Amino acid sequence: MFVDQVKINVRGGKGGDGVTSFRRQPYEPKGPPEGGDGGGGGDVLVVADHQLATLVDFHFRPHRKAGNGANGSGDLRHGARGDDEVLAVPVGTVVTDAETGEVIADLLVDGQEVVVAAGGRGGRGNAAFRTRQRRAPRFHEFGAAGEERWVTLELKLVADVALVGFPNGGKSSLISRLSAAKPKIADYPFTTLQPNLGVVTADDLDFVVADVPGLIEGAAEGRGLGHEFLRHVERAGALVHVLDCASGYAAADDDHPTRRYEQRNPAEDLEVVLAELRAYESDLVDRPAIVWLNKVDADPDMAALIRPELEEAGWEVLSGSAVTGEGVEALRWRLADLVRQARAERRDPDHPQPTARPVLRPRQQRSGPDFSVVKVGLGGGEVGWRVVGDRIERWVTQLDLGNVDAVAYLQGRLQRAGVEAALAEAGAQPGEDVEIAGTVFTFKPEEWDVADDADLDAGWDDDEEVDVTVPDGPVEIDVPAADDPPADDDPGSRRP
Numbered sequence: 001m002f003v004d005q006v007k008i009n010v011r012g013g014k015g016g017d018g019v020t021s022f023r024r025q026p027y028e029p030k031g032p033p034e035g036g037d038g039g040g041g042g043d044v045l046v047v048a049d050h051q052l053a054t055l056v057d058f059h060f061r062p063h064r065k066a067g068n069g070a071n072g073s074g075d076l077r078h079g080a081r082g083d084d085e086v087l088a089v090p091v092g093t094v095v096t097d098a099e100t101g102e103v104i105a106d107l108l109v110d111g112q113e114v115v116v117a118a119g120g121r122g123g124r125g126n127a128a129f130r131t132r133q134r135r136a137p138r139f140h141e142f143g144a145a146g147e148e149r150w151v152t153l154e155l156k157l158v159a160d161v162a163l164v165g166f167p168n169g170g171k172s173s174l175i176s177r178l179s180a181a182k183p184k185i186a187d188y189p190f191t192t193l194q195p196n197l198g199v200v201t202a203d204d205l206d207f208v209v210a211d212v213p214g215l216i217e218g219a220a221e222g223r224g225l226g227h228e229f230l231r232h233v234e235r236a237g238a239l240v241h242v243l244d245c246a247s248g249y250a251a252a253d254d255d256h257p258t259r260r261y262e263q264r265n266p267a268e269d270l271e272v273v274l275a276e277l278r279a280y281e282s283d284l285v286d287r288p289a290i291v292w293l294n295k296v297d298a299d300p301d302m303a304a305l306i307r308p309e310l311e312e313a314g315w316e317v318l319s320g321s322a323v324t325g326e327g328v329e330a331l332r333w334r335l336a337d338l339v340r341q342a343r344a345e346r347r348d349p350d351h352p353q354p355t356a357r358p359v360l361r362p363r364q365q366r367s368g369p370d371f372s373v374v375k376v377g378l379g380g381g382e383v384g385w386r387v388v389g390d391r392i393e394r395w396v397t398q399l400d401l402g403n404v405d406a407v408a409y410l411q412g413r414l415q416r417a418g419v420e421a422a423l424a425e426a427g428a429q430p431g432e433d434v435e436i437a438g439t440v441f442t443f444k445p446e447e448w449d450v451a452d453d454a455d456l457d458a459g460w461d462d463d464e465e466v467d468v469t470v471p472d473g474p475v476e477i478d479v480p481a482a483d484d485p486p487a488d489d490d491p492g493s494r495r496p
Contacts, residue, residue, distance in 0.1 A: 004155040004231070006058040007098055010117040012146025013041030013082035016069035018125035020140045023075075033137055034076050035126040039069030041119025041146045042082035046095055046153070048107035049088040053197070055153050058087070066117070069143055072125045082119055092158040092235060098150035108158065116151050120144035123398055129409065139406035141398040154231065159197060159210035160339045162236035164277070166269050167213075169244040170294040172196065173322035175211040178332060202336035209335070210236060234281060237342030239289040240335070241270055245306070245319075246298035266293070266306050288338045292331060293319035371419065373426045376435075384433040385426065385443070387419055393437035401439060420445055 016038025023031025044066050058064075064087060070079030095104040095116060105114035123141030130137055163171040179198025196211040212233055233239070243266035270291065277284040291310055296303040296319050303319050310317050318334060320327020371389025387393075395413055399406045414420060423434060424445055434441045 004055060005152065006055045006062065007150060007152050008058050008062040008064060008087075009148070009150050010044040010085075010087075011063075011065045011148040012043055012117040012119035013066040013068045014145050015039065015041045015120035015122040015143030016071040016079035016082075017142050018123035018128070018140035019072045019074065020126040020138060021074035022126075022136070030136075032135075033126040033130050034074055035128075035140055036072030036074065036077040037079065037124050037128060038072045038122035038141075038143045039079035039081040040122045041069045041143070042066030042084040043115045043119050044085045044087065044117035045113050046087045046089055046093070046105070046107065046116050047113040048091045048093065048110055050091050050110040052088055052090040055089060055093070055155055058153060066119055066146065069119070069122045071143075072122070072140075076125075076127055079122060081122075084119075087116075089153055090155050092156050094154045094156060096152045096154065098152045104151065117147045117149060120146040137405060137409075139400060139403045139409065142400070144394055144398055156231045156234050157197065157210050158208070159236050160207035160342065161200075161209045161238045161240060161335055162233045163209065163211050163240050163242050164233060164273055165242035166244060166273070169242045169269075170322045171211045171242050174242060174292070174294065174328070174331075175209055177322050177325060177328045178209055178335075200332060200335065202332050205336050205339065207336065207339040233277065233284060237287065237345075238335070238338040239284070239287055240331075241273060241289060241291045242294050243267075243269055243291060243306075244295055245293050245302040246295035266302070267309055270310070288341055290316045290318060290334065290338070293317060294322055297321040297324050297326060371417075371422070373422050373428075375426065384435060384440075385423060385428050387423070387434060387436045392417065392419060396437040396439055 018038050019035040021033065021035040023034050025031065044064055064085050066085040067082035069082045072079045089107065091107060091110055093107050095107070095114060096102065097104060104116060105112075107114070121144045123143045126137045126140045129139070163174060165171055175196055175198045178200045198209050198211070200207055200209050210233075245266060274285055293303045293307065298321075307317050307319065316334075318327060318331050320331065322328065371387055371392045374386045374388060376384050376386050392414070395410060399410050401407055401410075423443055428434065428443050430444055432443050434443045
């Protein structure tokens with residue numbers, strides 16, 4: 001079963017939860033926090049594999065999920081990271097976001113990979129929240145959910161030469177002559193229901209030839225099978241237009257009327273195919289191409305009649321028979337020349353590279369607030385506010401809001417991120433409701449001592465930049481007064 005386009009759901013693994021734990025041992029009943037962090041969730045990756053030729057596996061299993069991260073534990077032990085889900089696809093697969101249509105990656109090289117759904121980050125244990133001011137944090141973070149999305153996988157075969165033409169023109173017979181491919185061959189139209197690939201050898205050059213299912217008029221709009229398989233012509237560096245010179249031929253002793261097809265003009269067939277290629281993608285008609293007059297053994301008069309007309313139009317014409325092998329060797333060597341020409345053009349830095357569509361996805365850098373404030377109506381003339389932003393929402397969902405210490409930490413974090421100032425600037429009044437990630441808070445602006453939590457995320461959260469100031473001079477310490485009794489272990493208390 002050949003499947004070249006599927007829509008699948010991918011979901012990264014959930015991050016493991018942190019843990020709240022304190023060291024408890026003899027002579028240290030109230031030790032420091034030692035809660036470990038949860039492991040990150042696994043990613044969903046799409047990897048190109050040259051040994052595959054179809055997307056049929058995703059047709060039957062369209063939902064794919066990576067492993068969840070393990071929870072942290074005491075004694076500063078971090079949870080294990082979740083297992084990645086690796087999706088192997090054929091070389092030439094284009095990965096597209098199903099909702100936006102954005103091309104995520106075009107996998108043209110064996111082993112090339114892309115992350116399509118990132119795993120959630122693991123939650124921090126309470127040891128990560130210890131500061132000089134907060135000696136015994138009694139809260140931790142939950143693991144974040146992994147990314148989930150629908151993506152479309154579309155296979156576009158990577159071939160050096162594509163054989164195109166009307167149904168029953170002899171393309172399958174020709175590729176079986178040129179290579180070791182064994183496609184289905186029969187004496188009726190639309191025998192080929194899926195593209196066939198064959199490796200052709202000419203001297204020291206190996207190249208791939210694709211037999212594209214027959215095109216008919218209107219294929220670019222969805223008629224016949226051409227609409228489904230025109231995508232496989234996109235990557236071909238050269239084209240061979242296979243024209244049937246015996247479309248009306250039937251053997252003298254053939255008494256089956258169904259085998260007597262309507263006589264067609266091969267030159268008109270060529271114009272129809274060119275129009276469909278141009279309608280699908282205009283640059284297809286600009287690639288190196290030749291015309292192969294097939295089945296000349298059945299009707300040599302038609303080949304002799306049509307050849308001058310095509311050559312006058314500027315086409316390079318070769319003729320022969322895929323059945324008898326006449327002219328096939330000459331075609332093999334001419335195709336090798338076309339492949340060398342196409343590959344040389346692609347190595348040219350000024351060439352548009354029609355088969356290579358590099359996708360660069362640089363990491364976005366924030367130049368301002370990465371959240372927005374939206375005013376919402378609550379009914380009865382009352383209004384509320386909603387704060388929208390991935391980073392802000394993640395802060396809320398990763399904390400236990402039933403924990404007073406966690407809420408105090410979140411309040412300071414939101415204030416430092418500018419959420420309170422943004423709400424005030426938008427017109428929020430004290431006492432109004434503010435919704436963040438499904439949780440409703442009451443807006444109560446107040447002066448917050450940001451210095452208490454300034455170093456909470458240093459070395460951990462790359463979402464925030466923290467400035468730590470170290471004094472240059474000596475640090476003052478408290479010295480006991482002269483009339484204070486000395487400590488028992490103070491050497492100065494001993495008298496001679």
